[in-house]
Amino acid sequence: MRAVAGIAAFGLVLGVGACASDAEEKPATETRSVVHKLGTTEVPVDPERIVTVGYSDQDTLLAFAEVPVGVTDWYGDYPYATWPWAQDALGDAQPEVFNRGQFTGQANIAYEQIAALQPDLIMAQYIDVSSDAYSRLSEIAPTVTGSPDYPDFGMPWQESVRLVGDTLGQSDKAAELVSDVDAELTAQRQAHPEFEGKTVAVAEAGEPGSFWVRSPNDQRSRLLTSLGFVIPQQIADLAGDQDAFQISTEQLGMLDLDVLVWNTGSSVGTSDQVKAVPTYQALNVARDGRAIFVDDPIVSGALTWGTVLSLPFAIDALVPQLAEAASK
Structure with missing residues (x-):
């Protein structure tokens, strides 16, 4: 969302x-x-x-x-x-x-x-x-x-x-809450050196023929960069201070990165619609199986909310999928 x-x-x-x-x-x-x-x-x-x-x-x-x-x-x-x-x-x-x-x-x-x-x-x-x-x-x-x-x-x-x-x-309780989740993120980052420096983006389907790309400032992207991934500068420049920006089918090439995360769990059938787009099928990230589709609505929600309570749930669910994609 x-x-x-x-x-x-x-x-x-x-x-x-x-x-x-x-x-x-x-x-x-x-x-x-x-x-x-x-x-x-x-x-x-x-x-x-x-x-x-x-x-x-x-x-x-x-x-x-x-x-x-x-x-x-x-x-x-x-x-x-x-x-x-x-x-x-x-x-x-x-x-x-x-x-x-x-x-x-x-x-x-x-x-x-x-x-x-x-x-x-x-x-x-x-x-x-x-x-x-x-x-x-x-x-x-x-x-x-x-x-x-x-x-x-x-x-x-x-x-x-x-x-x-x-x-x-x-403030002491706040420091404890932050420390606990940051420790989990650090542990996962250290356990998965394959994440370090890999380019990534979080994308979502919009109206037919359009897609949303999440800003590095957005909580969905911040989870991935906390794990060692990198959001390309082009995406940061296009996003500016917005949490996301829209692209057309013809612009999907900018998402041909090391790993691509499709946040699709908020609507049934969205993943199939994305996978059916010929322009997307032509991307190396799609052909090599380095794209992740977050279909589960609760996992998608945890990623989207990106809160101190939802992040542990998102980390547990997404890290294995990210590791598989980043290793290809």
Whole structure:
């Protein structure tokens, strides 16, 4: 699915915001300052009602054992917009789901539903939040968007974890979560020297006669480069700050690389459609069997989400296929 589809100053400053009147003084609310793409937000030290607006933001929050009261649906027909790799972390909770089955690639923030939940914190990372949207969300509750260091949909999962950790005052837990997954990636990279320096791209089928190529900034590509693969500079240049760009059938030659990953699991029959394209059949990567088709919808989802919870699932499923392709 297409979402267009280091950390700067994420230091913590503890403070106290007090609300008082001439008649009586109300209890102070302890806060911390969090710097993000659209400003600096004073967030409660111990938020109790968190809403996630980003398409995959619930995963990162759940990794901290914090269960949101509201989540945004991306795709996949799973209870409470929570995929299998995160269901244990969700437990018996039943968050409200915004925009069920309505993903179009454009931000469609459910302001009224969010306000009705009376959140005390809103996380909006994996979504494009305009200044106007940020203002509207901030009127509902303190809102934290993504890192100022990356384009929309381009923030690495590690930075997402660290930003959530900073927001929750759990930087040590964030470091532990990042270390655990990075250690698994490093172990797989060391176990598979055949990955090192091999060129790769992640592609997806679009409308008939068109295809999407994922940017090096996209989480799907970042998984592969973490394992030692390299995204060609041509793809980086064409993508720019976007998470993906579109090519025609005639341009498939740019995907004739050492390994090609087709992310096809979101729609039944997509792999067969790609394999039937004569231009694709003529590519060396296709003829030599160095293309991988990620048909399983859950594995495809884990690759697409690219979160601290989904990545271990994706790594286990994809590394054997990558090793086979890279060895040819």
